[in-house]
Amino acid sequence: MRVVESINRALHDLMEADLRLVILGEDILDPYGGAFKVTKGLSSAYQDRVWTTPISEGGIVGMAAGMALKGRPVIVELMFGDFIALAADQIINHAAKFRWMYNDQVEVPITIRAPMGGRRGYGPTHSQSLEKHFCGVPGLTVFATHEYADPGALLHRALASRSPHLIIENKVMYSRPVLGAGALPRPTDSDVVILTYGGCVEHAVAAANKLAEEEEIATTVVAVEQLSPFPCVEVLSQVGHCSRVLAVEEGSPGWGFASECARALIGRVKHFSALAGPDHPIPSSREWEDDLLPGVDAIQAACIDLFKKG
Amino acid sequence: MNELAIRKDGDIPASSFGELKLVPSSALQNLTFPQAERTLLGFELPTVARLYQQMILIRLVEERLLELFSQGLLFGTTHTSIGQEANAVGVVNALDRDRDIVWSNHRCHGHFIAYSGEVEGLIAEIMGRVTGICGGRGGSQHLCFRNFHSNGIQGGIAPVAVGCALARKDEGAVAVVFLGDGTMGEGAVYESLNLASVFGAPVLFVVEDNEIAQTTPKSLTVSGSIIARAEPFGIRTFAYDGNDPVEICELAQEAVGYVRAESRPCWLYLRTERIGPHSKGDDTRPALRLEQARARDPIPPMRRRVAHFEEIDAFCRSAVDRAVESAAAAALARG
Numbered sequence: 001m002r003v004v005e006s007i008n009r010a011l012h013d014l015m016e017a018d019l020r021l022v023i024l025g026e027d028i029l030d031p032y033g034g035a036f037k038v039t040k041g042l043s044s045a046y047q048d049r050v051w052t053t054p055i056s057e058g059g060i061v062g063m064a065a066g067m068a069l070k071g072r073p074v075i076v077e078l079m080f081g082d083f084i085a086l087a088a089d090q091i092i093n094h095a096a097k098f099r100w101m102y103n104d105q106v107e108v109p110i111t112i113r114a115p116m117g118g119r120r121g122y123g124p125t126h127s128q129s130l131e132k133h134f135c136g137v138p139g140l141t142v143f144a145t146h147e148y149a150d151p152g153a154l155l156h157r158a159l160a161s162r163s164p165h166l167i168i169e170n171k172v173m174y175s176r177p178v179l180g181a182g183a184l185p186r187p188t189d190s191d192v193v194i195l196t197y198g199g200c201v202e203h204a205v206a207a208a209n210k211l212a213e214e215e216e217i218a219t220t221v222v223a224v225e226q227l228s229p230f231p232c233v234e235v236l237s238q239v240g241h242c243s244r245v246l247a248v249e250e251g252s253p254g255w256g257f258a259s260e261c262a263r264a265l266i267g268r269v270k271h272f273s274a275l276a277g278p279d280h281p282i283p284s285s286r287e288w289e290d291d292l293l294p295g296v297d298a299i300q301a302a303c304i305d306l307f308k309k310g
Numbered sequence: 311m312n313e314l315a316i317r318k319d320g321d322i323p324a325s326s327f328g329e330l331k332l333v334p335s336s337a338l339q340n341l342t343f344p345q346a347e348r349t350l351l352g353f354e355l356p357t358v359a360r361l362y363q364q365m366i367l368i369r370l371v372e373e374r375l376l377e378l379f380s381q382g383l384l385f386g387t388t389h390t391s392i393g394q395e396a397n398a399v400g401v402v403n404a405l406d407r408d409r410d411i412v413w414s415n416h417r418c419h420g421h422f423i424a425y426s427g428e429v430e431g432l433i434a435e436i437m438g439r440v441t442g443i444c445g446g447r448g449g450s451q452h453l454c455f456r457n458f459h460s461n462g463i464q465g466g467i468a469p470v471a472v473g474c475a476l477a478r479k480d481e482g483a484v485a486v487v488f489l490g491d492g493t494m495g496e497g498a499v500y501e502s503l504n505l506a507s508v509f510g511a512p513v514l515f516v517v518e519d520n521e522i523a524q525t526t527p528k529s530l531t532v533s534g535s536i537i538a539r540a541e542p543f544g545i546r547t548f549a550y551d552g553n554d555p556v557e558i559c560e561l562a563q564e565a566v567g568y569v570r571a572e573s574r575p576c577w578l579y580l581r582t583e584r585i586g587p588h589s590k591g592d593d594t595r596p597a598l599r600l601e602q603a604r605a606r607d608p609i610p611p612m613r614r615r616v617a618h619f620e621e622i623d624a625f626c627r628s629a630v631d632r633a634v635e636s637a638a639a640a641a642l643a644r645g
Contacts, residue, residue, distance in 0.1 A: 054508060059469045059501030063509075066473020066485075069459075070411065074473075089498070093463045094470055101461075102454035103445040 003151050004174040007038050007113075010152030011075065014159055015046045018073060021159075023050045024060050025077030035079045036115055036174050057086035064110050065095035065164075073109035073159060081114035081168065082128050095164045096139035109162040111155070117170040117199040117250055118289050124281035127289065129198070129251035131168045135228035135260070142228040144168040144198040147176045148184045148205070149225055168227070170199030185209060187218035192303045193239050195261045196248040197224040200294060204248055207299035217307050227257065232264040243270035244306040248294050250277045271309045275302055350427040350629055352622075361403060361555040362612045362619060365395040367626040368420040369609060371429055372586070374630050375419075375436060379590055383638075384436060388450040391420035393585030396608035397518050398424040400558025401486060401578070404566045411457040411478065411485040413471040418451060418460035421488055425458045429629055434637035441636070446643025457483075465489070465496025468515070472506045472575075475513040484569050486514045492523025494532050494539070503543040506575035513575045514565055515540065520584040525594045540577030551581035553608040583607075 001009070015021055023042060025034060029052045033040030043050040053060045057078060064074035078084055084091070091112070098108050118127035135142050143158060145151040145167060158165035185208040192211070194204045201223045208219035222238040224231070239245055245265060247258035258274030265272060275294040283289055347354060352363035372390035379388065391398065398420030402412065407425060414421040422432060428443055435442030436450050443455050451462035461467050471487035478485070493499055494517075506513050519536055521528045537549045548565050550558060558580060569576045583603040587593035593600070613619045 051509070054501070054504055056469075056501040056505060058498055059472075059505050062466060062469025062498065062502070063473035063476070063505055066470035066475075067477040068473070069470070070474045070477035072477040089463060089466050090469065094461065094466055097452075097461075098454075098459075101444065101448050101452045102459070103443075103447050105444075105454050 001178050002174070003145070003147050003169075003176055003178055004036065004038055006150065006152040006178050007145070007155060007169065008040060008042075010155040011039065011042055012045065013152075014075070014156065015042065015049060020071065021049065021073045021075070022067060023075045023077065024053050024064055026053055026055055026079045028052055028077055034077060036171060038113070038169075038174070039077060057083045058090050061087035061090040061110075061112060062094060065090060065098070065108055068095070068108045068110040069098060069106055073162070074111075075159070076110065076112045078112060078114045080126050081116035081130060082125050084112070084114050084130055084134070087112070088133070091134065091140060091164070091166070092137050096137050099163065100139055107162045108164050109159065111158045111165045111167060113167050113169060115169050115171045115174075117172060118277070118282050118293055119172050119199070121284055121286045121289065123284035127282040129168075129249070129277065131166070131227060132251055132256040134166055135230070137228070140164050140166060140228070141226065142166045142168065143225055144227050145173070146170070146198055146201040146223050146225070147173055147179050148181055148201055148223050150180070151178065154225060168198055173199055173202070176202065184221050184223060185212065186220050187212070189218060190220040190240070190242045191217045192244045192246060192306055193220045193222060193242045194246045194248060194299065194303065195222050195224060195235065195239070197227060197257060198250070200248045200250050203294065203296050204299055206296045207303065210296065210300055211303055215304060215307075217303060219303055224257075230260045230264060235261065235264050236268060239265065239269065244309070245269045245272050246299070246302050246306055247272070247274040248299055249275070250293055252277055252279055254279075271306050273302055273306055275299060348625060350429060350626075351424070357559075358556060358612070359616050359618070359622065361399045361559065362616045363622045363626065364399040364403070364424050365555060365609060365612060366619070366623055367429065367629070368395045368398060368423045370623075370626050370630045371423060371432065372419055374634060375433070376586070376590065378437070378634070386449055387589050388436060389417040389589055390586045391417050391584070393583045393603060393607060394518055394520060395420050396553045396555040396558055397516070397580050397582055400555040401488075401516055401562045403559050404562035405484065405486065409457070409478070409481055409483040410566075411471070411474045411483060412459070413467045413474070413485065413487040414453075414458070414460040415464065415467060415488055415490065415493070416451040416460075416462045417490070418453060418488070422453050422455070422458055422460065426455045428455055430633040430636055431455065433630075433633045434640055437637045438643050439637050439640040440643045441640040442643065465493050465498035468499050468502035469505060472502050472509070472511045472513050475506070475511040476509055479512055479573060482570060484512045484514060484566055486516060486566075489515060489517050490523070491517065491519040491521060491528045491532055491536060492526075493517075494536055503540055503545060503575070507543045507545055510573050511575055512569045512573045514562075514569050514578055515575065516578045516580060518580050518582050520582050522584060522588075522595065524588040525592060537579045540575075545575045545577050547577040547579065549579040553582060553606050555608060555612065
């Protein structure tokens with residue numbers, strides 16, 4: 001099963017199980033089934049609960065928050081995660097705030113799915129990884145799905161919590177087969193641990209495999225599924241006694257995943273380094289984009305550097 | 311302005327919360343019944359007296375809040391609706407409080423009191439006490455009580471209200487969202503009008519046009535016609551300029567009736583006046599303009615229509631006194 005099918009299956013199951021659940025998004029009706037085909041078949045199966053919306057990301061997230069507040073859980077699909085900036089006020093000042101601000105008198109079961117990431121040649125406004133801007137927002141949980149776990153199960157978990165969730169789905173990953181956690185390189189005694197998430201996981205795994213074969217550097221890949229609140233305890237336990245950690249993310253450098261990893265690891269590791277995307281917009285040129293985003297070679301080189309530090 | 315129908319006949323039915331004591335209005339010829347049977351929202355009173363009581367209650371609460379500020383007993387911010395009380399009581403009394411939903415903005419005390427009568431919870435909330443309606447977490451502009459909500463972000467509440475209306479549509483509920491002339495600058499409002507119309511949301515958009523946004527006059531920031539804004543979205547529009555709570559209530563009843571029956575959005579424009587400052591001491595309007603605003607104070611004309619207004623005033627004043635006392639005695643919210 002591919003990632004897109006895993007999410008699609010979960011959407012079907014959730015719609016089947018909760019007759020009040022509504023799915024909102026742009027261009028999500030059949031036969032199109034969404035820009036990345038994640039909602040395919042849903043509007044045919046649940047005609048009255050799958051609504052195609054105007055191009056109003058702020059409006060639809062706000063509307064979803066209102067529906068959720070009054071007892072109708074909602075899953076919102078943002079066509080491109082880049083468009084989430086248009087919904088920032090609704091997420092930060094409305095959906096994520098209601099429960100606490102209203103003294104826990106209400107709950108807001110809303111899940112926003114956002115396809116993020118580059119490597120598709122979509123250029124500056126359709127290739128970003130904007131999730132860091134939504135991490136650290138009180139009241140909002142941010143997940144990033146990946147093929148070494150169960151993308152569908154992650155969606156179930158978000159819905160079951162009955163609180164605002166943002167799920168980051170990597171666009172390239174949609175077509176990848178679901179491999180499960182067993183496929184992650186986890187040598188018993190690691191020389192290096194790579195902490196990463198989302199679309200970078202497959203590159204980290206490829207780099208770890210090469211490091212083992214070519215350099216005999218035992219590398220563990222920890223694929224973090226919950227970005228915010230950051231699961232410090234879990235990450236620390238995964239890092240274990242390894243003294244070298246590399247954090248890899250696709251978004252722009254600074255104030256992001258690597259910073260959060262570093263915070264969790266203060267005083268715990270000897271050597272820490274980080275890889276991120278460019279500090280300028282992502283170019284449309286396919287080759288240039290590939291050069292800029294942290295890929296297998298860059299990750300491998302960074303691990304070797306860490307290893308040489310002792 | 312395509313609808314300006316004001317019905318003059320007929321009494322406005324009082325809706326109520328279950329636990330509040332109700333006295334049939336036919337039994338009341340005057341206001342000499344025992345205090346124990348009085349409700350803060352005056353459910354036992356005939357329409358005009360009831361609307362007056364709610365208005366003066368709002369006025370007294372907000373005047374007291376400004377006093378408490380000047381005495382240094384409150385901190386943070388607060389936005390009073392002094393002068394706009396007729397809108398709050400007119401619109402809210404046209405609703406079914408048991409199922410309808412109200413979304414309000416930063417200037418929400420009047421709407422809140424008209425909906426809930428929870429004066430004690432409001433004052434305690436603004437004073438940051440554990441007994442506040444949101445346990446001291448929300449303060450002046452972030453209130454929640456049953457189906458009443460407010461938030462301090464301009465325009466952001468509009469799509470949320472549309473969603474609330476859609477969620478409860480099958481139960482025959484209506485959502486009302488209070489906006490102002492200043493909010494007309496927010497894109498979220500126009501997305502909401504489109505969404506409400508496209509999805510058939512039973513939502514009443516109420517625009518309270520007091521012609522000023524904080525310190526900036528409407529003439530500098532609002533283009534075109536506020537009244538005409540919703541019609542191009544296929545949304546029926548009502549407009550009113552008079553600051554009379556009875557007329558507003560009758561018009562709101564018609565609008566709410568339409569929204570409920572047709573499951574369609576509606577736009578209700580109410581011309582009003584903010585007599586007080588935006589927040590506390592920040593009124594920069596010229597004296598003449600303030601005088602014009604005060605001339606449209608909705609309270610004095612109502613006093614001419616309610617024979618026993620002094621008794622009502624005293625009843626409300628003592629309720630406010632008690633609320634302030636009990637809030638002051640409650641523990642400060644500290645988490």
